[in-house]
Amino acid sequence: xxxxxxxxxxxxxxxxxxxxxxxxxxxxxxxxxxxxxxxxxxxxxxxxxxxxxxxxxxxxxxxxxxxxxxxxxxxxxxxxxxxxxxxxxxxxxxxxxxxxxxxxxxxxxxxxxxxxxxxxxxxxxxxxxxxxxxxxxxxxxxxxxxxxxxxxxxxxxxxxxxxxxxxxxxxxxxxxxxxxxxxxxxxxxxxxxxxxxxxxxxxxxxxxxxxxxxxxxxxxxxxxxxxxxxxxxxxxxxxxxxxxxxxxxxxxxxxxxxxxxxxxxxxxxxxxxxxx
Amino acid sequence: xxxxxxxxxxxxxxxxxxxxxxxxxxxxxxxxxxxxxxxxxxxxxxxxxxxxxxxxxxxxxxxxxxxxxxxxxxxxxxxxxxxxxxxxxxxxxxxxxxxxxxxxxxxxxxxxxxxxxxxxxxxxxxxxxxxxxxxxxxxxxxxxxxxxxxxxxxxxxxxxxxxxxxxxxxxxxxxxxxxxxxxxxxxxxxxxxxxx
Numbered sequence: 001x002x003x004x005x006x007x008x009x010x011x012x013x014x015x016x017x018x019x020x021x022x023x024x025x026x027x028x029x030x031x032x033x034x035x036x037x038x039x040x041x042x043x044x045x046x047x048x049x050x051x052x053x054x055x056x057x058x059x060x061x062x063x064x065x066x067x068x069x070x071x072x073x074x075x076x077x078x079x080x081x082x083x084x085x086x087x088x089x090x091x092x093x094x095x096x097x098x099x100x101x102x103x104x105x106x107x108x109x110x111x112x113x114x115x116x117x118x119x120x121x122x123x124x125x126x127x128x129x130x131x132x133x134x135x136x137x138x139x140x141x142x143x144x145x146x147x148x149x150x151x152x153x154x155x156x157x158x159x160x161x162x163x164x165x166x167x168x169x170x171x172x173x174x175x176x177x178x179x180x181x182x183x184x185x186x187x188x189x190x191x192x193x194x195x196x197x198x199x200x201x202x203x204x205x206x207x208x209x210x211x212x213x214x215x216x217x218x219x220x221x222x223x224x225x226x227x228x229x230x231x232x233x234x235x236x237x238x239x240x241x242x243x244x245x246x247x248x249x250x251x252x253x254x255x256x257x258x259x260x261x262x263x264x265x266x267x268x269x270x271x272x273x274x275x276x
Numbered sequence: 277x278x279x280x281x282x283x284x285x286x287x288x289x290x291x292x293x294x295x296x297x298x299x300x301x302x303x304x305x306x307x308x309x310x311x312x313x314x315x316x317x318x319x320x321x322x323x324x325x326x327x328x329x330x331x332x333x334x335x336x337x338x339x340x341x342x343x344x345x346x347x348x349x350x351x352x353x354x355x356x357x358x359x360x361x362x363x364x365x366x367x368x369x370x371x372x373x374x375x376x377x378x379x380x381x382x383x384x385x386x387x388x389x390x391x392x393x394x395x396x397x398x399x400x401x402x403x404x405x406x407x408x409x410x411x412x413x414x415x416x417x418x419x420x421x422x423x424x425x426x427x428x429x430x431x432x433x434x435x436x437x438x439x440x441x442x443x444x445x446x447x448x449x450x451x452x453x454x455x456x457x458x459x460x461x462x463x464x465x466x467x468x469x470x471x472x
Binding site: 005031032033034036037038074076077217220221224247248249250251 | 343344345357360361363364365366371372373374375376387390391394395397
């Protein structure tokens with residue numbers, strides 16, 4: 001007889017197949033351990049006895065599927081996470097970007113918009129207002145709605161302010177938001193240059209020519225084959241001389257596209273696409 | 277991983293007072309230690325992660341910060357990077373996540389222990405050492421439930437006793453030992469063969 005844990009693994013892969021067939025969201029190539037952890041947490045919350053029981057309803061009830069999607073996607077980031085990364089963007093990448101008349105930037109897997117807004121603040125301070133557009137995409141419609149609103153718990157502002165300053169911020173961080181009760185509302189000015197849109201990296205095509213693609217701490221959730229697919233998608237969307245930015249523990253080394261890229265400085269995870 | 281061995285990996289959770297505890301534990305393991313060791317040491321999110329490099333310079337074991345997709349190997353200790361959860365996959369590779377902190381911690385001991393217990397089943401050795409907070413207690417219980425071996429540093433001599441006490445409240449540990457006793461026990465356990 002098979003062990004209970006083995007049967008559960010089979011139930012999970014059947015559920016993921018079903019979700020792909022019904023809704024077109026492909027989680028089959030996600031790294032297993034953290035996906036399983038989040039699926040299990042979601043299952044406990046819903047009260048279903050097991051994944052098979054949940055599957056029967058999820059495949060028919062779009063609301064429940066949205067709830068599952070919320071449970072298994074990572075929906076929270078930080079503003080200016082890894083301040084040294086944003087410092088490098090400001091000091092090394094921005095001078096190159098300034099040579100373009102207009103800059104297009106893709107923030108892939110934008111969650112609640114924290115990184116897109118961080119970037120907007122930085123570009124605004126560097127005098128690029130009106131010369132750029134950020135396309136911020138995510139697979140989760142609910143979280144995109146949050147991102148559009150740009151409202152965060154006020155308590156998070158203390159940490160964001162600290163990171164902003166460490167990242168070389170030039171102004172008072174409070175200039176960028178209005179406090180209302182326990183919420184911080186980001187200023188409309190930042191939102192004007194960002195387009196939030198639904199996009200699924202596992203199945204959709206690229207976005208067209210970008211000068212920078214930011215995708216930090218998303219590839220860590222993918223198995224190698226899906227990483228390769230997504231990186232190829234980014235490569236096809238980047239102009240020569242453009243920049244690909246990954247998370248601090250993500251690397252291009254060993255990937256198919258790595259030959260066409262050069263890391264700006266070791267460990268920055270900012271890769272420049274070489275002119276062919 | 278040696279297929280004939282009883283155990284496939286050692287996981288360690290440690291927090292406040294952890295630098296000295298890790299120095300003693302890892303310093304007591306030989307270069308040819310038969311198992312991989314995977315460690316969550318609570319640190320501040322923006323700490324420069326040089327503890328692994330420091331310990332590597334004077335321990336016989338190879339010690340490094342974990343990379344994504346890295347296959348775990350005997351004789352090597354892997355540290356969770358600051359601000360990332362570290363997980364063990366069923367295929368013996370490591371993976372990272374930036375999911376919400378668990379028990380206020382990222383990296384979280386529970387996240388590592390629970391994933392490793394699912395990957396290794398009864399072939400896992402879990403250790404909780406000095407620290408504040410209760411992270412790791414749930415994970416140690418999972419290890420025990422799956423048939424693995426559980427070890428807790430004796431709270432009476434731990435620099436911070438809350439984490440070991442919390443673990444002992446959650447699990448009837450197989451071994452409660454002073455720090456100096458843990459490495460010799462690991463060396464003995466690592467040699468154990470699978471029962472036919």
